[in-house]
Amino acid sequence: MSLAVSKIYGLCPGGDLGGALACRLANGEFSPAYFQGICGQARLQELNTLLPGSSMRRVPRLARLALRTALEVCPETVSNHALVLNTRCGSVGSTFEFLDSLLNDGPSMASPTAFSHSVTNMAAAYLSQGLNLTGPILTLTQPSFSPALEAADILLHSGLTDTVLLGFVAEHSDTMKSIETATDQPLSVFTDGAVFFQLRPPGHSDDELIIDWPNQPEEGHGYADDATGPVPFLPLALRLALAGLEMGAEKSPAARYLIRDDGLGILSIGGNGTQI
Amino acid sequence: MPVDSGRKKMEVWVTGLGCVCAAGRTVAETWDSLIGGTGRNPAPPARLLKLAADLGINDDMAQPVFMVDDDIFAGGFRHSARDTLILAETAAGEALTQAGLNRWQLADGQSGVVIGSTAGNALHFLADYAALKKGHATAGTDFADFFHCNPAEAMAKNWNINGPALTVGNACCSGTDAVGLGLEIIASGRCRRVLAGGADALSLVPYAGFRRLMIYADESCRPFDRSRQGLNLGEGAGILLLESAEAAEERGVEPLARFLSYGAASDAHHLTAPHPEAAGLRKALRTALARAGLAAADLAFVNAHGTATPDNDRMEALAYREELPGTPVWAVKGSTGHTLGAAGGLEAVLTVRALQHGLLPKSHGFAEADPALDMQPTTATAMINGRAAASVSLGFGGGNAALVFGRL
Numbered sequence: 001m002s003l004a005v006s007k008i009y010g011l012c013p014g015g016d017l018g019g020a021l022a023c024r025l026a027n028g029e030f031s032p033a034y035f036q037g038i039c040g041q042a043r044l045q046e047l048n049t050l051l052p053g054s055s056m057r058r059v060p061r062l063a064r065l066a067l068r069t070a071l072e073v074c075p076e077t078v079s080n081h082a083l084v085l086n087t088r089c090g091s092v093g094s095t096f097e098f099l100d101s102l103l104n105d106g107p108s109m110a111s112p113t114a115f116s117h118s119v120t121n122m123a124a125a126y127l128s129q130g131l132n133l134t135g136p137i138l139t140l141t142q143p144s145f146s147p148a149l150e151a152a153d154i155l156l157h158s159g160l161t162d163t164v165l166l167g168f169v170a171e172h173s174d175t176m177k178s179i180e181t182a183t184d185q186p187l188s189v190f191t192d193g194a195v196f197f198q199l200r201p202p203g204h205s206d207d208e209l210i211i212d213w214p215n216q217p218e219e220g221h222g223y224a225d226d227a228t229g230p231v232p233f234l235p236l237a238l239r240l241a242l243a244g245l246e247m248g249a250e251k252s253p254a255a256r257y258l259i260r261d262d263g264l265g266i267l268s269i270g271g272n273g274t275q276i
Numbered sequence: 277m278p279v280d281s282g283r284k285k286m287e288v289w290v291t292g293l294g295c296v297c298a299a300g301r302t303v304a305e306t307w308d309s310l311i312g313g314t315g316r317n318p319a320p321p322a323r324l325l326k327l328a329a330d331l332g333i334n335d336d337m338a339q340p341v342f343m344v345d346d347d348i349f350a351g352g353f354r355h356s357a358r359d360t361l362i363l364a365e366t367a368a369g370e371a372l373t374q375a376g377l378n379r380w381q382l383a384d385g386q387s388g389v390v391i392g393s394t395a396g397n398a399l400h401f402l403a404d405y406a407a408l409k410k411g412h413a414t415a416g417t418d419f420a421d422f423f424h425c426n427p428a429e430a431m432a433k434n435w436n437i438n439g440p441a442l443t444v445g446n447a448c449c450s451g452t453d454a455v456g457l458g459l460e461i462i463a464s465g466r467c468r469r470v471l472a473g474g475a476d477a478l479s480l481v482p483y484a485g486f487r488r489l490m491i492y493a494d495e496s497c498r499p500f501d502r503s504r505q506g507l508n509l510g511e512g513a514g515i516l517l518l519e520s521a522e523a524a525e526e527r528g529v530e531p532l533a534r535f536l537s538y539g540a541a542s543d544a545h546h547l548t549a550p551h552p553e554a555a556g557l558r559k560a561l562r563t564a565l566a567r568a569g570l571a572a573a574d575l576a577f578v579n580a581h582g583t584a585t586p587d588n589d590r591m592e593a594l595a596y597r598e599e600l601p602g603t604p605v606w607a608v609k610g611s612t613g614h615t616l617g618a619a620g621g622l623e624a625v626l627t628v629r630a631l632q633h634g635l636l637p638k639s640h641g642f643a644e645a646d647p648a649l650d651m652q653p654t655t656a657t658a659m660i661n662g663r664a665a666a667s668v669s670l671g672f673g674g675g676n677a678a679l680v681f682g683r684l
Contacts, residue, residue: 079544083542087445089398089399090398090399090445092399095398095399096399096405098481098485099399099402099405099481100409102333102402102480102481102484103331103333103402103405103406103409106333106335107328107333107335107336107337107484107487107488108335108336110484110485110488111488112485112488112489112490115484115485115486115488115489116489116547116548116672117547118398118399118481118485119394119398119447119672119673120394120397120398120445120447121445121446121447121671121672121673121675122547122672122673124446124673125547125672125673125674126547128542128543128544128673128674129544129545129546129547129674131544132544133542133544134541134542134543134544134555134556134559135540135541135542136453136540136541136542137446137540137542137673137674137675138444138446138453138457138540139444139445139446140442140443140444140445141393141397141398141426141443141444141445142426142428142429142442142443143423143426143429144429147428147429147440147441147442147443150440150442151442151457153466154440154457154460154461154464154466155460157460157464158460158463158464158538159285159567160460160538160539160540160563175408178408179408179419182408182419183419183420183423
């Protein structure tokens with residue numbers, strides 16, 4: 001598949017891709033392994049400058065992460081856009097809040113608000129309200145990165161929309177870390193942050209930023225991003241966003257970010273590609 | 277407004293159907309139950325109540341649910357996340373068999389799978405979570421099932437499906453959006469066939485959650501009825517095998533129906549409440565009809581979302597009165613319960629089945645018209661007039677989706 005990127009923004013515990021993190025990158029602090037290991041929580045204070053605080057009063061963290069990032073890509077309402085949002089688990093904090101209230105207070109007193117906020121498409125719902133998105137809204141709940149790109153490509157070629165806002169969002173949770181320990185599951189997917197891309201079909205200009213992504217998953221892996229299983233989607237999305245931002249700034253393929261030795265996809269401008 | 281992508285669109289056929297729900301373990305059983313009116317009544321969820329008691333949180337929970345037979349699962353042994361995968365694979369197996377395929381023929385790089393699910397793909401591992409919170413050692417079966425049973429990815433891995441594998445989490449719209457994406461994948465030329473639908477197994481978490489939202493009925497649900505109290509949850513799966521007409525013709529397979537279009541729109545209004553003027557539903561319906569090249573009068577019926585909650589049915593009735601005047605409305609949740617992410621897949625399967633047989637069943641649970649709605653769903657089995665039918669879902673978060681199928 002081939003998708004043209006109009007805008008990119010990302011947010012993670014190391015900073016945002018328009019500010020502090022970009023400075024750290026310029027100072028050479030970045031390495032490809034950086035995003036795989038980031039932990040902690042991304043800063044959300046800037047959200048107050050984008051939306052009235054009163055409107056954020058009951059909005060869960062996952063939706064705040066998505067809103068904070070998406071508003072940088074779409075500062076104005078974009079009713080004609082479609083939304084594809086990948087979030088493996090939805091609002092982890094709200095879900096555990098509901099489970100806690102169910103276990104502690106009993107079914108008759110469990111929190112209905114926490115239940116509403118635990119539904120996996122909650123962040124997409126807040127995005128649709130915040131951006132007045134009235135087109136197709138799609139939430140995917142997958143550990144891997146590629147399916148969301150695939151879904152964006154499908155929507156762009158369906159005729160239902162000409163622009164897709166593609167987002168990846170995940171929320172840090174100490175409880176999930178405990179589960180990781182208890183089950184020996186690789187849960188780095190629960191890195192905290194969000195990445196958004198504004199995507200269109202390619203062909204609008206000669207020097208547009210293009211994501212070329214193989215759409216043939218490997219045998220035996222349903223939709224694997226690499227040979228040993230899915231690459232956690234948020235670190236990969238952040239690295240793709242960074243490569244895109246640097247290439248967009250320099251208009252050259254100087255930046256090179258290897259996801260794995262044989263590469264997963266290619267970012268290119270004007271035919272000059274960077275393997276990522 | 278639909279956009280011309282410039283790509284040639286492939287015609288898409290439905291060549292296989294599969295379902296499992298409280299009304300039947302196969303499409304034929306479910307259909308016979310809907311036509312004959314012999315479906316089971318919902319009952320208190322003994323399995324969930326036992327789990328609640330084991331966790332020490334049992335209280336007045338006794339509202340009825342529509343559950344499938346436990347012996348569908350190996351040894352009758354149930355775990356929430358794995359249950360959903362088993363339901364999906366059971367329905368998908370039936371659809372493949374009807375289409376004259378087996379699962380190994382899907383490993384051709386030209387096949388995909390799109391499954392809508394809500395509870396079946398959420399952090400609903402309550403028993404393991406309770407043990408973890410108490411500091412007890414846990415086998416972690418519930419946790420592990422969550423990580424290994426993402427419906428589309430697990431199906432793709434188990435069945436060697438190496439095309440797109442998408443798990444849609446659009447709340448109660450999930451199944452309908454999944455089927456719609458299946459259409460678009462084939463129409464774009466990306467794949468030749470897609471297993472698409474929805475699946476969800478019941479768990480204690482949504483059962484408790486919907487009760488706390490105060491939209492759960494104490495008795496069998498009554499879609500569009502004057503005395504409707506709310507919904508009953510159900511569980512199941514509904515899967516369609518979609519194929520490009522070209523691929524089906526090469527195999528010499530007769531289609532069950534033509535899959536004409538998909539429309540989707542968001543209310544952008546409220547997290548849980550539908551838009552009072554049905555803005556998103558109207559847009560989804562109009563988009564689907566326009567893309568099918570049909571007028572409202574061409575529809576033989578619409579398979580409604582029809583949850584039997586006061587707000588949902590009021591809003592849907594408004595949309596159908598004004599957008600689809602005179603079109604018969606069929607509501608199936610009085611027979612299946614609200615199967616959440618499975619509902620759209622299940623109802624798409626039943627919509628195609630009704631078109632195939634030229635019959636429209638009555639809407640179980642409905643007894644008395646609500647004057648405030650100024651419409652009523654089907655009250656008796658009737659012959660179908662019209663060349664197409666729509667299946668509609670709405671969901672938490674303001675999602676709306678519509679599918680249009682055509683008769684042969």
